[in-house]
Amino acid sequence: xxxxxxxxxxxxxxxxxxxxxNCTYSNSASQSFFWYRQDCRKEPKLLMxxxxxxxxxxxxxxxxxxxxxxxxxxxxxxxxxxxxxxLCVVSGVNFNKFYFGSGxxxxxxx
Amino acid sequence: xxxVTQSPTHLIKTRGQQATLRCSPISGHxxxxxxxxxxxxxxxxxxxxxxxxxxxxxxxxxxFSGRQFPNYSSELNVNALELEDxxxxxxxxxxxxxxQYFGPGTRLTVL
Numbered sequence: 325x326x327x328x329x330x331x332x333x334x335x336x337x338x339x340x341x342x343x344x345x346n347c348t349y350s351n352s353a354s355q356s357f358f359w360y361r362q363d364c365r366k367e368p369k370l371l372m373x374x375x376x377x378x379x380x381x382x383x384x385x386x387x388x389x390x391x392x393x394x395x396x397x398x399x400x401x402x403x404x405x406x407x408x409x410x411l412c413v414v415s416g417v418n419f420n421k422f423y424f425g426s427g428x429x430x431x432x433x434x
Numbered sequence: 435x436x437x438v439t440q441s442p443t444h445l446i447k448t449r450g451q452q453a454t455l456r457c458s459p460i461s462g463h464x465x466x467x468x469x470x471x472x473x474x475x476x477x478x479x480x481x482x483x484x485x486x487x488x489x490x491x492x493x494x495x496x497x498f499s500g501r502q503f504p505n506y507s508s509e510l511n512v513n514a515l516e517l518e519d520x521x522x523x524x525x526x527x528x529x530x531x532x533x534q535y536f537g538p539g540t541r542l543t544v545l
Contacts, residue, residue, distance in 0.1 A: 356532040367524055367536040368477070411477070415532060419482075420490045422467065422526075422534060426476035 325350055330412050330425035338433055341402045345428045347412030348394045354423075356415040357388050359397050361408040362427065368411055371397075402432045436461065438527050438537035446543045447515050455510040455540045459527030466508040467534060468500060472521040480523075483508050515544045 330347045337343050349357075357375075360368035372379060374386040374395050385398040395412055412425035439458045447453050459466050468480040479492040483502035491498075497513040506527075512519055520543050526534035 358533070365522070367538050370533060370535065373533065419465070419528065419532060421479050421482065421492070423479070424469075424477040 326425075327351060327423035328412055328414050328425040330410075330428050332426060332428060334429040334431050336431045336433060337402055339402055339404060341432075342398065342400045343402055343430065344399075345397045345410055345412075345430075346394055347396070347425050347428075348392075349412075349414045349423070350393070351414070351416070352390075352393060353417055354414045355417055355419070357395050358413040358415075359384075359386055359395075360411040360413055362411055363408050368424075371410070399430075402430075404432050404434065406430060407432045438525060438535055440523075440525050440537035440540050442540060443538070444541045444543070446545065448545050449515055449517060451515050451544075453512045453515060453519075453542055455512075455523050455525075455542070456507065457510070457525030457527075457537055458507045459525075460529070460535055463527035463529045463535075464506050465528040466502055466506065467526045467528070468508070468510050469524045469526070470494075470521045471524060471539075472518070477524065481510065512542075517544050520544045 359371040362368045374388045376388050378387045383400045387396045409427040411427045414423045441456045465484040469477040471477050482490040500510040502508045522539045524539045525537045528534045
């Protein structure tokens, strides 16, 4: 079983739509959680860290559910520039390793 | 503040050769992680260095090795290159916090 699992998509949505991604992780001892975005053939860039209390950054909201071991990302009012692959990332104990999901591809259409 | 830098940007080698990839972390970051991302696939963890020591390695053969220098920069060496080693190699650095920041990567092509 993979440490982090994501729906690969693609999610094809019109501009202005709200879209949600989920990700599940297998190790209950996982320490920190993140969403990164990766544009084609570029490096991943941190979108946001994810906390149990939930956190919001503009149009983006992330949530962590430790009991069910899943992480979510909600994007409101999608823009064309949001088109990218979104990576769910989970750290091991003491940051000895970071586990990356295979990514969820988002295409925002005009 | 300068970000993570990697060199070279592109590297072309032939089977059996050795490749050396370099990474300079963000100033003040002591941890460096190396990842391999083959085309169309996810990031696979290779190595973690912290304070000059190898702290963890992923499920890769011993021909993937590296080191971290006193200035916290790092080098990844891949010996006896195989065609399937062709990939984007990403380096990330981390300070005492929990967030990694990535460099632009080195694209290795093995012919």
